[in-house]
Amino acid sequence: MAIEIRIPTILRTYTDGAKAVDAKGATLQELIDDLEAGHPGLKDRLIDKGALRRFVNVYLNDEDVRFLGGLETPVADGDTVTVLPAVAGGAR
Amino acid sequence: MLTISRELVDKIIAHARADHPDEACGVVAGPIGSDSPERFVAMENAERSPTFYRFDSLEQLRVWREMDDLDEEPVIIYHSHTATEAYPSRTDISYASEPNAHYVLVSTREELGEKAEFRSYRIVDGVVNEEEVTITLG
Numbered sequence: 536m537a538i539e540i541r542i543p544t545i546l547r548t549y550t551d552g553a554k555a556v557d558a559k560g561a562t563l564q565e566l567i568d569d570l571e572a573g574h575p576g577l578k579d580r581l582i583d584k585g586a587l588r589r590f591v592n593v594y595l596n597d598e599d600v601r602f603l604g605g606l607e608t609p610v611a612d613g614d615t616v617t618v619l620p621a622v623a624g625g626a627r
Numbered sequence: 628m629l630t631i632s633r634e635l636v637d638k639i640i641a642h643a644r645a646d647h648p649d650e651a652c653g654v655v656a657g658p659i660g661s662d663s664p665e666r667f668v669a670m671e672n673a674e675r676s677p678t679f680y681r682f683d684s685l686e687q688l689r690v691w692r693e694m695d696d697l698d699e700e701p702v703i704i705y706h707s708h709t710a711t712e713a714y715p716s717r718t719d720i721s722y723a724s725e726p727n728a729h730y731v732l733v734s735t736r737e738e739l740g741e742k743a744e745f746r747s748y749r750i751v752d753g754v755v756n757e758e759e760v761t762i763t764l765g
Contacts, residue, residue, distance in 0.1 A: 546714045546725050590722055599684045620724030621693055622670075625650065625679035626708045626716055 538566060541617040549577040563593065564606040566616065581618065582606070590621040591613050629729045629747040630761045631664050631760045638667045640743045642709035643733040646672065650707050651678040651733075656701035658695050664702040664729070674707075679718070702709070703747075705731035706716075712736070713744040715755050723750035727757070 537557040542550050550556050554572065559621035571578035581591055581617070593600045594617040600608045610616065635655055643651045646725055652672050655664035663668060673683040695701060704725060709715075713732035715723070734744040749756045 543724070545726060564712070590724075592687065594684075594688050597677060597688070598686075599688075601684070616638065617688065619684075619687060621681060621684065621722065622652070622654075622687060622704060622724070623674075623681035623722045624719035625674075627678070627679055627710045627718060 537564045538612065538616050540566065540570060541615065543619050545620055546577065546618065549574045549580070561601055561609060562606065563595070563600055563604075563610055563616070567606070567609055574612045590623060592621050594619070595616070628707070628759045628761060629664075629703070630662075630763060632664075632763050635664055635667055636762055638669075638704075638744060639705050639731065640668045640733055640745065643709075643743065646707070647735045648677045648709045649675050650677065650709060651680060652704075652706040653681040654690065655699040655703035655705070656699040658698070660696050661698045662702060666699065675707050690754050701725055701728050703731050704728045705733065707733045707735055709734075710736050713746040715748055715750060720750055720753055720755060726751045 537554050537559055540558055540590060541555045552597050558566045567578055567581055569594040581588060595603060595608055595610060596615055629709040641748050642653060650672055652667040656666040656668060657663040659672045671686055672680045674681050713734035715730060715732065730750050732746050747758050749758060
Protein backbone atom coordinates (compact mmCIF):
# COMPACT_ATOMS: atom_id res chain seq x y z
CA MET A 536 0.00 0.00 0.00
CA ALA A 537 1.73 3.16 -1.18
CA ILE A 538 0.54 6.66 -0.56
CA GLU A 539 1.83 9.69 -2.38
CA ILE A 540 3.24 12.50 -0.27
CA ARG A 541 3.70 15.85 -1.97
CA ILE A 542 6.79 17.68 -0.72
CA PRO A 543 7.16 21.48 -0.72
CA THR A 544 10.18 23.16 -2.36
CA ILE A 545 11.90 23.92 0.93
CA LEU A 546 11.95 20.23 1.97
CA ARG A 547 13.03 18.79 -1.37
CA THR A 548 16.65 18.73 -0.21
CA TYR A 549 15.53 15.62 1.71
CA THR A 550 14.01 13.96 -1.37
CA ASP A 551 16.76 14.60 -3.94
CA GLY A 552 14.57 17.27 -5.46
CA ALA A 553 11.53 15.02 -5.90
CA LYS A 554 8.17 16.81 -5.72
CA ALA A 555 6.41 13.70 -4.47
CA VAL A 556 7.50 10.50 -2.79
CA ASP A 557 5.71 7.30 -1.84
CA ALA A 558 5.46 5.88 1.64
CA LYS A 559 3.56 3.12 3.40
CA GLY A 560 1.49 3.04 6.55
CA ALA A 561 -1.98 2.83 8.00
CA THR A 562 -1.83 6.18 9.81
CA LEU A 563 -0.12 9.47 9.15
CA GLN A 564 2.36 8.65 11.92
CA GLU A 565 3.32 5.34 10.25
CA LEU A 566 3.60 7.10 6.92
CA ILE A 567 6.00 9.67 8.33
CA ASP A 568 8.06 6.96 10.06
CA ASP A 569 8.30 5.10 6.76
CA LEU A 570 9.23 8.32 5.00
CA GLU A 571 12.04 8.90 7.49
CA ALA A 572 13.54 5.48 6.70
CA GLY A 573 14.03 6.50 3.06
CA HIS A 574 14.62 10.21 3.63
CA PRO A 575 16.44 10.75 6.92
CA GLY A 576 15.86 14.13 8.51
CA LEU A 577 12.45 14.75 7.03
CA LYS A 578 10.54 13.58 10.10
CA ASP A 579 12.20 16.17 12.28
CA ARG A 580 10.95 18.90 9.94
CA LEU A 581 7.37 17.67 10.34
CA ILE A 582 7.18 16.53 13.95
CA ASP A 583 8.40 18.10 17.15
CA LYS A 584 8.06 16.37 20.54
CA GLY A 585 5.60 13.85 19.16
CA ALA A 586 3.23 16.34 17.55
CA LEU A 587 2.97 17.94 14.14
CA ARG A 588 4.95 21.16 14.01
CA ARG A 589 2.73 24.18 14.42
CA PHE A 590 3.93 25.90 11.25
CA VAL A 591 3.71 22.92 8.95
CA ASN A 592 0.39 22.15 7.31
CA VAL A 593 -0.29 18.53 6.46
CA TYR A 594 -3.32 17.67 4.39
CA LEU A 595 -4.97 14.34 3.69
CA ASN A 596 -6.56 14.83 0.26
CA ASP A 597 -8.50 18.10 0.75
CA GLU A 598 -8.52 18.25 4.55
CA ASP A 599 -6.08 19.69 7.06
CA VAL A 600 -5.17 16.73 9.29
CA ARG A 601 -5.54 19.01 12.32
CA PHE A 602 -9.28 18.79 11.70
CA LEU A 603 -9.07 15.02 11.29
CA GLY A 604 -7.07 12.94 13.74
CA GLY A 605 -3.66 14.60 13.56
CA LEU A 606 -0.89 12.01 13.46
CA GLU A 607 -3.42 9.26 14.23
CA THR A 608 -5.40 10.02 11.06
CA PRO A 609 -5.93 6.78 9.13
CA VAL A 610 -4.65 6.77 5.57
CA ALA A 611 -5.48 4.40 2.76
CA ASP A 612 -4.28 3.38 -0.66
CA GLY A 613 -4.97 6.09 -3.19
CA ASP A 614 -4.89 8.93 -0.67
CA THR A 615 -2.63 11.89 -1.26
CA VAL A 616 -0.85 13.64 1.57
CA THR A 617 0.34 17.19 0.92
CA VAL A 618 2.84 19.04 3.08
CA LEU A 619 2.95 22.84 2.91
CA PRO A 620 4.86 25.16 5.19
CA ALA A 621 2.41 27.56 6.80
CA VAL A 622 2.77 31.10 5.54
CA ALA A 623 2.84 33.21 8.67
CA GLY A 624 4.57 36.04 10.45
CA GLY A 625 3.79 39.22 12.22
CA ALA A 626 4.91 42.56 13.46
CA ARG A 627 6.66 41.21 16.54
CA MET B 628 15.52 43.14 -7.54
CA LEU B 629 11.76 43.01 -7.72
CA THR B 630 10.11 44.26 -10.89
CA ILE B 631 6.37 44.77 -10.49
CA SER B 632 3.62 46.71 -12.24
CA ARG B 633 2.05 49.82 -10.72
CA GLU B 634 -1.32 48.07 -10.92
CA LEU B 635 -0.15 45.20 -8.68
CA VAL B 636 1.51 47.57 -6.21
CA ASP B 637 -1.76 49.48 -5.96
CA LYS B 638 -3.74 46.27 -5.40
CA ILE B 639 -1.43 45.16 -2.58
CA ILE B 640 -1.59 48.57 -0.90
CA ALA B 641 -5.38 48.71 -1.32
CA HIS B 642 -5.69 45.31 0.35
CA ALA B 643 -3.43 46.44 3.22
CA ARG B 644 -5.57 49.55 3.71
CA ALA B 645 -8.85 47.64 3.53
CA ASP B 646 -7.79 45.25 6.32
CA HIS B 647 -6.09 47.89 8.49
CA PRO B 648 -5.67 47.74 11.52
CA ASP B 649 -5.40 43.98 11.03
CA GLU B 650 -2.53 42.64 8.98
CA ALA B 651 -3.38 41.79 5.37
CA CYS B 652 -1.64 39.02 3.43
CA GLY B 653 -1.57 37.33 0.07
CA VAL B 654 0.50 36.22 -2.87
CA VAL B 655 1.21 37.29 -6.42
CA ALA B 656 1.69 34.24 -8.59
CA GLY B 657 3.74 34.06 -11.77
CA PRO B 658 5.08 31.42 -14.15
CA ILE B 659 7.68 29.13 -12.53
CA GLY B 660 11.19 30.48 -13.00
CA SER B 661 9.99 33.75 -14.59
CA ASP B 662 10.46 35.90 -11.47
CA SER B 663 7.53 37.84 -12.88
CA PRO B 664 4.62 38.60 -10.54
CA GLU B 665 1.35 38.50 -12.51
CA ARG B 666 -1.69 37.05 -10.77
CA PHE B 667 -2.83 38.82 -7.60
CA VAL B 668 -4.37 36.59 -4.93
CA ALA B 669 -5.53 38.25 -1.71
CA MET B 670 -5.61 35.73 1.12
CA GLU B 671 -7.57 35.55 4.33
CA ASN B 672 -5.56 36.34 7.46
CA ALA B 673 -6.78 33.42 9.59
CA GLU B 674 -5.45 35.21 12.69
CA ARG B 675 -7.37 38.46 12.05
CA SER B 676 -4.80 40.21 14.15
CA PRO B 677 -3.01 43.58 14.10
CA THR B 678 0.28 41.88 15.01
CA PHE B 679 0.19 38.48 13.34
CA TYR B 680 -0.83 36.83 10.10
CA ARG B 681 -1.23 33.30 8.93
CA PHE B 682 -2.76 32.06 5.69
CA ASP B 683 -5.91 30.03 6.25
CA SER B 684 -4.64 26.46 5.76
CA LEU B 685 -7.43 25.26 3.46
CA GLU B 686 -7.34 28.40 1.34
CA GLN B 687 -3.57 27.99 1.07
CA LEU B 688 -3.96 24.40 -0.16
CA ARG B 689 -6.49 25.55 -2.78
CA VAL B 690 -4.31 28.43 -3.99
CA TRP B 691 -1.09 26.36 -4.01
CA ARG B 692 -2.83 23.63 -6.06
CA GLU B 693 -4.16 26.20 -8.46
CA MET B 694 -0.64 27.55 -8.94
CA ASP B 695 0.59 23.98 -9.47
CA ASP B 696 -2.04 23.41 -12.15
CA LEU B 697 -1.09 26.66 -13.91
CA ASP B 698 2.69 26.00 -13.65
CA GLU B 699 2.99 29.00 -11.37
CA GLU B 700 4.78 29.68 -8.12
CA PRO B 701 4.36 32.35 -5.44
CA VAL B 702 6.64 35.05 -6.86
CA ILE B 703 5.59 37.45 -4.10
CA ILE B 704 4.35 36.74 -0.61
CA TYR B 705 3.09 39.95 0.91
CA HIS B 706 1.76 41.10 4.23
CA SER B 707 1.26 44.37 6.03
CA HIS B 708 2.53 45.81 9.26
CA THR B 709 -0.07 48.19 10.58
CA ALA B 710 1.83 49.96 13.36
CA THR B 711 5.50 49.33 12.57
CA GLU B 712 7.83 49.80 9.63
CA ALA B 713 7.84 47.57 6.55
CA TYR B 714 10.78 45.48 7.73
CA PRO B 715 10.66 41.73 8.46
CA SER B 716 10.19 40.97 12.15
CA ARG B 717 11.78 38.06 13.97
CA THR B 718 8.63 36.00 13.41
CA ASP B 719 8.58 36.89 9.71
CA ILE B 720 12.13 35.64 9.39
CA SER B 721 11.67 32.45 11.35
CA TYR B 722 8.59 31.37 9.37
CA ALA B 723 9.80 32.41 5.92
CA SER B 724 9.58 29.16 3.98
CA GLU B 725 9.66 30.03 0.28
CA PRO B 726 13.32 30.62 -0.65
CA ASN B 727 12.37 31.69 -4.18
CA ALA B 728 9.79 34.28 -3.15
CA HIS B 729 10.09 38.02 -2.81
CA TYR B 730 8.74 38.90 0.62
CA VAL B 731 6.93 42.20 0.24
CA LEU B 732 6.05 44.23 3.29
CA VAL B 733 3.67 47.15 3.30
CA SER B 734 3.35 49.48 6.23
CA THR B 735 0.10 51.31 6.81
CA ARG B 736 1.20 52.84 10.13
CA GLU B 737 -0.55 56.07 10.96
CA GLU B 738 2.39 58.47 10.75
CA LEU B 739 2.71 57.71 7.01
CA GLY B 740 -0.69 59.32 6.37
CA GLU B 741 -1.74 58.88 2.74
CA LYS B 742 1.57 57.30 1.83
CA ALA B 743 2.22 53.60 2.29
CA GLU B 744 5.65 52.07 2.64
CA PHE B 745 6.29 49.25 0.11
CA ARG B 746 9.53 47.25 0.43
CA SER B 747 10.79 43.88 -0.74
CA TYR B 748 13.14 41.30 0.75
CA ARG B 749 14.67 37.92 0.17
CA ILE B 750 14.59 35.76 3.26
CA VAL B 751 16.68 32.60 3.01
CA ASP B 752 17.86 30.50 5.95
CA GLY B 753 17.14 33.28 8.40
CA VAL B 754 19.08 35.90 6.45
CA VAL B 755 17.25 39.01 5.25
CA ASN B 756 18.33 40.99 2.21
CA GLU B 757 16.40 44.05 1.17
CA GLU B 758 16.19 44.51 -2.58
CA GLU B 759 15.42 47.30 -4.97
CA VAL B 760 11.83 47.59 -6.24
CA THR B 761 11.29 48.71 -9.84
CA ILE B 762 7.73 49.71 -10.61
CA THR B 763 6.64 49.50 -14.24
CA LEU B 764 3.65 51.16 -15.85
CA GLY B 765 0.51 49.11 -16.43
